[in-house]
Amino acid sequence: MKTYRGFLLSYVKYGDAHAVVNCFTDDGFQSFFIRNIFSKKSKQRAFLAPLNEISLHIQIKSGTDSLKEVSKMELLKHPELQQQYKAGAVLFFTADFLYQVLRNEQQNEEIYHEISTFLKHLEKGNMNVHYILLTRFLKISGILPLSGNGRYLDPETGTFSASQTHQLLDEEISELWKQIISDVHPYEITVPSELRKEFLDSVFLYYQLHLSDFRIPGSLEVVQQLF
Known part of the structure; x- marks a missing residue:
């Protein structure tokens, strides 16, 4: 398991419910795959606001170069003026x-x-x-x-x-x-x-x-x- 801390820069919706997010993290620019973030039951779609600071937990898979998949995402900092x-x-x-x-x-x-x-x-x-x-x-x-x-x-x-x-x-x-x-x-x-x-x-x-x-x-x- 590896954890990244980063600022959300952009995202692209993938299929009906998934997303690829682009962040500047404590380990540089990274892109991640998140499953079901746009599903009806998901409460995390609000995390995908510009420059939210988030924590992303990644399950490391050996022998693969595929996009890092997020197993858990947490909101660390949401700019208070985001809604203005x-x-x-x-x-x-x-x-x-x-x-x-x-x-x-x-x-x-x-x-x-x-x-x-x-x-x-x-x-x-x-x-x-x-x-x-x-x-x-x-x-x-x-x-x-x-x-x-x-x-x-x-x-x-x-x-x-x-x-x-x-x-x-x-x-x-x-x-x-x-x-x-x-x-x-x-x-x-x-x-x-x-x-x-x-x-x-x-x-x-x-x-x-x-x-x-x-x-x-x-x-x-x-x-x-x-x-």
Whole structure:
């Protein structure tokens, strides 16, 4: 028997009652098969909410490469704001983003801790947390821009320069980037409502330039409409 602790990123229904769940666990990205979670008698389908922290007990079978099958699942942490519309949208969007960037990620305590920190701030009612998390993952991935004296972020070189090199990164947006990069408590930074769309667009531009095959999450439009 092996037990994994992890955050639910996505799931795919398999047949009428079963599911394959994708999680970032204490042992890296993992996919698991769960039987009968959508059956009428199951009380665990509510566990399949974005970024719920769950415990998965796996019966190890020797000599097989098949998908790990869950023998028992427990809910460890359910974000208190999950049922609130805006918070639920933030969780869905963030899980969508994390599923994409973590699919090939091995065990990484820093990432697991970062997701936990993100959730703690969201539970406090901070609806800016997803903007910060996206930037924090650039640091974890080793592609965070280098802070400097320039007033404009150059998204291609990842440095700050004296002149503007991209229309999305004017002085105001570049200054916001610089604040988040340099602040020791970035989750306490508030992204002004009038800058949120432009800032998020600039973050995804940076990802597209520095991560091969990166795609913008399909849930982005919902988040932009809300915020």
